[in-house]
Amino acid sequence: xxxxxxxxxxxxxxxxxxxxxxxFCTGGAGSICSAQVRAMVHLGANxxxxxxxxxxTENMAKDIATARKGAKVLGLGAVDVRKPEALxxxxxxxxxxxxxxxxxxxxxAGNFLATIDQISSNALKSVMDIDVLGSYNTLKxxxxxxxxxxxxxxxxxxxxxxxxxxxxxxxxxxxLHYSGTPLQSHVSIAKAGxxxxxxxxxxxxxxxxxxxxxxxxxxxADTEGMARLSTDxxxxxxxxxxxxxxxxxxxxxxxxTVYLFSDAGNYVNGETIVVDGGSWHTQxxxxxxxxxxxxxxxxxxxxxxxxMKKSKL
Ligand code: COA
Numbered sequence: 001x002x003x004x005x006x007x008x009x010x011x012x013x014x015x016x017x018x019x020x021x022x023x024f025c026t027g028g029a030g031s032i033c034s035a036q037v038r039a040m041v042h043l044g045a046n047x048x049x050x051x052x053x054x055x056x057t058e059n060m061a062k063d064i065a066t067a068r069k070g071a072k073v074l075g076l077g078a079v080d081v082r083k084p085e086a087l088x089x090x091x092x093x094x095x096x097x098x099x100x101x102x103x104x105x106x107x108x109a110g111n112f113l114a115t116i117d118q119i120s121s122n123a124l125k126s127v128m129d130i131d132v133l134g135s136y137n138t139l140k141x142x143x144x145x146x147x148x149x150x151x152x153x154x155x156x157x158x159x160x161x162x163x164x165x166x167x168x169x170x171x172x173x174x175x176l177h178y179s180g181t182p183l184q185s186h187v188s189i190a191k192a193g194x195x196x197x198x199x200x201x202x203x204x205x206x207x208x209x210x211x212x213x214x215x216x217x218x219x220x221a222d223t224e225g226m227a228r229l230s231t232d233x234x235x236x237x238x239x240x241x242x243x244x245x246x247x248x249x250x251x252x253x254x255x256x257t258v259y260l261f262s263d264a265g266n267y268v269n270g271e272t273i274v275v276d277g278g279s280w281h282t283q284x285x286x287x288x289x290x291x292x293x294x295x296x297x298x299x300x301x302x303x304x305x306x307x308m309k310k311s312k313l
Contacts, residue, residue: 002066008251009039013258017164019044022098023261024091024145026050026081026138027107029060031223033172035250036105036257038067043258045103046072048094050079050087072098081108081134087141101145102153102166103261106135106194109172109187111228112309113290113302116185124186131190135171135197142169143205150209155266168261171198173214173272175280182296184229191216195272202270211269213260218276221247228307234289244277 028049051057054077061075150167201212
């Protein structure tokens with residue numbers, strides 16, 4: 001559904017700052033990443049979003065394109081970030097049809113709730129493959145284009161860049177592993193890897209003009225993540241322990257994205273921007289849905305959330 005500008009972007013940014021630029025985003029049909037891309041498109045960029053579900057990805061691309069008259073948004077479905085060759089083909093198609101890849105958002109992720117003794121080796125592997133390898137595959141497929149873009153749009157921090165910025169990547173991570181989060185070991189392990197990857201990219205590719213940063217969203221309202229990770233009752237309890245006393249909105253992640261990709265974010269490299277209303281500092285273990293330690297000791301499996309384990313029958 002087309003969104004009002006105030007739902008995905010603050011008024012502080014200037015229209016046109018991403019004119020003639022292209023953003024490539026995995027997980028781009030999801031609630032958070034689509035808002036990030038929509039914000040970039042509103043401010044001038046064209047975009048290519050990648051997803052597994054063909055219909056969902058193509059429909060979201062059409063929807064995002066309504067953010068700016070004349071915007072081009074490709075929706076490439078049936079692309080699994082676990083398949084490096086599929087990402088290479090998607091990046092090639094993006095650059096061929098839209099002219100370049102200047103910005104990348106590695107957003108595709110896998111998540112569900114279960115304890116470490118309830119998951120199988122294959123379950124951990126699935127999340128590691130989507131989050132860690134998927135982010136790596138995204139980086140690897142797009143890096144040549146990012147290097148080209150960084151060379152073309154050099155910034156020195158003093159001279160206002162005539163044609164804007166380029167050569168930047170953002171990895172979407174989480175705050176789960178900062179203090180440890182029950183029922184989320186698999187994702188905590190994977191996101192720690194994603195954070196480490198971003199720092200490595202900063203160190204190794206920074207001298208070529210690349211910036212690599214992480215955005216770690218907290219609880220964001222009305223997203224697939226919240227539906228997968230909390231029950232209806234749990235969601236009512238969540239704001240109480242967040243210093244800002246509310247959940248975040250996708251717009252707040254989009255604003256952080258624009259900051260990092262724009263001239264405002266030139267000197268931010270190898271960093272993590274946590275956008276969570278202070279939530280991780282009070283990341284208490286009994287936030288509502290699954291009371292600690294009663295739930296863990298009960299041996300129950302999680303029910304009442306989206307993304308449950310499929311029956312093998
Ligand atoms: N609890 C425990 N194990 C689970 C599980 C759950 N809720 N959901 C899946 N698994 C296990 C499966 O049983 C399987 O292990 P097994 O072969 O030993 O039985 C393994 O995880 C892989 O599951 P499968 O459904 O075959 O993998 P998939 O590649 O189709 O899906 C997931 C990957 C599991 C990460 C799935 O949740 C997914 O596709 N997520 C994408 C969307 C998403 O999570 N977005 C994040 C928003 S925050």
